[in-house]
Every structure is written in structure tokens, then in C-alpha cells.
Amino acid sequence: MHAAVVVFPGSNCDRDLAVALSRAGARVTMVWHKDTAMPQGVDLIAVPGGFSFGDYLRCGAIAANSPICQSVKAHAERGGYVLGICNGFQILTETRVLPGTLLRNAALKYICRPVPLTVTTADSAFTCRYEAGQTITVPIAHHDGNYHADAETLAALKDEDRIAFRYARNPNGSADDIAGILSQNRRVLGMMPHPERMAEPAHGGTDGAAMFAGLVDQLAHA
Amino acid sequence: MKARVYIMLKTGVLDPQGEAVRHALGSLGFDGVNSVRQGKVIELDLKDGTTEATINDMCERLLANTVIESYRVEIL
Numbered sequence: 001m002h003a004a005v006v007v008f009p010g011s012n013c014d015r016d017l018a019v020a021l022s023r024a025g026a027r028v029t030m031v032w033h034k035d036t037a038m039p040q041g042v043d044l045i046a047v048p049g050g051f052s053f054g055d056y057l058r059c060g061a062i063a064a065n066s067p068i069c070q071s072v073k074a075h076a077e078r079g080g081y082v083l084g085i086c087n088g089f090q091i092l093t094e095t096r097v098l099p100g101t102l103l104r105n106a107a108l109k110y111i112c113r114p115v116p117l118t119v120t121t122a123d124s125a126f127t128c129r130y131e132a133g134q135t136i137t138v139p140i141a142h143h144d145g146n147y148h149a150d151a152e153t154l155a156a157l158k159d160e161d162r163i164a165f166r167y168a169r170n171p172n173g174s175a176d177d178i179a180g181i182l183s184q185n186r187r188v189l190g191m192m193p194h195p196e197r198m199a200e201p202a203h204g205g206t207d208g209a210a211m212f213a214g215l216v217d218q219l220a221h222a
Numbered sequence: 223m224k225a226r227v228y229i230m231l232k233t234g235v236l237d238p239q240g241e242a243v244r245h246a247l248g249s250l251g252f253d254g255v256n257s258v259r260q261g262k263v264i265e266l267d268l269k270d271g272t273t274e275a276t277i278n279d280m281c282e283r284l285l286a287n288t289v290i291e292s293y294r295v296e297i298l
Contacts, residue, residue, distance in 0.1 A: 058287055065284055094287065101289045108238050148235065148290060173238070 001026045001219040003044040006072065006088075008033045008063045013049035013085065013196060020196040021046065024212035025220075033066045038075060043219040045075050049086030049141070049194060059102065059144045060090030069095055081125060081219060082188040086142055089180070089190035098181060098190045099157070100149030105142070106173025112141040114205070116168035117179050117193060121161050124182055126189040129214035135168055136207035138193040140179075145192040147174040147181075157181055164189055223270050224298040225277050227285055230261035235290045 003026045007014045018028045021044075029039045033052075038045065053062035063069060069091070076082050076097045084092040092098045105111060114137050119130040130136065149157070154176055157163050165180035172192075180191025195208025231237050240258040247255045264285055266277070277295050286293040 057284070061284065061287065093289075099289075101287055103236070103290065104238050106236070106238050108242055146238075173236075 001043050001216045002029070002039070002041055003027070003046055004029050004031045004038050004042045005046045005048060006031050006033065006068055007048070008050065008052035008066065010052045010054055011048050011050035011087070013087075013194065016194075016196045017046050017048045017085065020199040020208070020212050021216070023200065024209070025216045026212070031068060033063065033068045036067045036071065038071045042075070042080070044081045044083060044215060045072055047072065047082065047084040047088030047091050048196075049088060052087055052091065055144075058094070060087060060092075060094040063087075063091045064094035073097060076183065076188050079185060079187060081215070083126065083215070084188075084190040085194055085196065086140075086145075086192055089192055090144065092188065092190045097188055098183060099153045100147055100175075100181070102142075102144050102192070103146040103148045103173075104144050105146050105171075110141075110143040111145075111171050112139070113171075114139045114198070115171055115193065117165045118168050120163045120166050121182070123161060124164060124186045124189065125215055125218035126182075126211055127164055127214070128218060129210035137205055138195050138198045138208050140171065140193045141197075142172070142192055145172045145174065147176075147178040147192075149175060160184065162186070165191055165193065223268050223272060225266045225268060225272075226296045226298060227264040227266065227277070227281060228261060228294045228296070229264065229281075229286045229291050230259060230293075231290055232292050 003021045119134045122132045162182040166177040170177045195211045198205045198208035240260040244258040281293045
């Protein structure tokens with residue numbers, strides 16, 4: 001499985017994400033934001049966390065309009081797999097690859113701590129190594145993670161089983177406790193928590209590792 | 223030419239920052255502040271003859287996130 005990790009000025013989880021993917025068996029290429037095309041034959045594009053372009057204007061808004069994001073959009077539209085974590089999730093909503101948006105946390109505080117998540121669906125390449133209903137612990141680290149969408153979008157996410165993860169105890173005011181959502185074709189996942197920061201014993205837990213193992217396994221056979 | 227773009231959260235979208243400002247005004251002793259909404263003002267210095275349609279396009283594609291924000295353009 002060949003994964004591309006996109007690097008923006010201000011990304012700070014790009015290398016953690018590359019390590020998590022390569023430890024799971026993926027071949028990883030780093031792609032700079034000024035590049036206009038993905039390497040040939042990429043199976044997964046991973047958009048990492050951080051503070052792309054200093055969070056200027058809105059989190060992810062400038063990155064969403066950078067040259068490489070046209071390829072991210074095109075890859076998603078072709079039915080390619082995309083994973084956006086934290087700032088990566090914000091970028092995917094700004095590009096409208098995923099619906100809704102991430103508002104300032106309800107308590108206005110930056111929150112950085114491990115949180116319990118409920119795996120809401122196991123029906124995706126990202127979550128296939130988990131059981132639906134399982135609780136895992138993964139850290140969050142964000143100021144703008146309060147998921148917001150109109151009632152119609154929220155109903156569609158629920159009806160189509162596209163909520164991938166919910167917070168077991170809502171830390172940021174997210175609608176319907178949403179921590180991560182899938183695209184309609186279930187091949188794009190955006191989530192605020194950081195599975196790449198809980199992927200080996202030295203991190204204090206390995207609950208995130210199953211996501212990368214599942215992805216490598218599913219996409220190698222795709 | 224110059225233009226000013228006013229960006230506000232849409233009605234119904236919770237504005238936690240505005241709410242914090244409202245609380246702070248209350249603790250300063252200002253009574254009767256029923257609600258505070260916080261937005262953004264962006265000033266653009268533009269080539270003469272730039273159409274309002276072009277400025278609207280800038281708002282739609284970058285300056286505002288129309289999922290949660292509305293905007294108003296004022297040509298100065």
C-alpha cells in the first residue's frame with residue numbers, strides 16, 4: 001500500500017503519521033503543499049494535523065486552496081482513500097470533501113488529553129479492525145474541534161451510518177458527540193482525535209494502531 | 223478602489239466567543255446585554271473596475287465559509 005502524507009507549512013503531525021503508516025507496512029511518500037500532483041499509484045492520501053498556514057482566516061481555509069489540495073479533491077472524487085486527522089479534518093471540510101465544519105470548542109479552551117471514543121461503525125477500511133460499540137482511548141489536541149452541520153446533514157450522517165467515532169464524554173460541544181465522519185462512499189475519513197499518537201507502546205497505548213493496520217490490509221488487497 | 227467585507231456567523235450557529243464577551247460585559251457591570259455576536263471585517267484594496275460579482279466569488283471561495291458564515295460586501 002502506497003500512502004502520501006501532505007505537508008503544509010505549520011503541519012506538525014506529518015512525521016508521526018508517516019511513522020504510524022510505515023510501521024503498519026505502508027510505503028510512505030511525503031508530498032509538499034506546492035506540488036500539484038500526487039505520486040503515481042497512491043492508494044491513500046493522509047492529511048496530517050497541525051496549524052497549516054498558522055490557522056489564518058479559518059483553520060484549514062488557506063491549505064484547502066493550496067495547489068496540492070486540488071489533487072486531494074480529485075483523488076477523493078475518483079473514489080480514492082483519504083484520511084484527515086485534526087487540522088487534516090478541518091482542511092477536508094474546507095475543501096467540502098466532507099460536510100459540515102469545525103467550530104471553536106464550546107468552552108473556548110485548547111484541549112490536549114487522551115479521550116475515550118466509541119467506534120460507531122466498523123464498516124470502513126479505517127475502522128474494520130475495530131468492533132462497532134468498542135471504546136478506545138485516543139488523544140485530542142485542538143482548539144477548533146466542535147463539529148457543526150445543519151440538521152439535514154446530521155440526519156444523513158446518522159442514517160447512512162457515516163459517523164465513524166463519537167466522544168464517550170463530549171469534550172468540545174460537537175453536534176451528536178461526533179469525533180469523526182465518513183464520506184458517502186466510506187473512503188474518506190475525517191477525525192479530530194489523533195490515532196497516530198496512540199500507535200505504539202511508548203505512546204502510552206496502541207488503540208490507534210488498528211486503524212493503520214486495517215487500512216494497509218484493506219488497501220493492499222484493493 | 224476599496225471594498226469592505228463583513229463576515230458573521232449565520233443565525234442559529236452558536237458563537238462561543240460572542241457568548242464569552244457577553245459574560246465579560248456583564249461582569250464589568252453592563253446590564254442588559256442580551257447577546258453578542260462576533261464577526262470579521264476584511265478590507266480589500268482592489269484594481270479599479272473590479273466587479274461586485276468578483277468580490278462575491280472571493281467570499282464564496284475563500285473569505286467566508288458559507289456553511290456557517292454569511293457575508294456582506296460594501297464598496298467604499
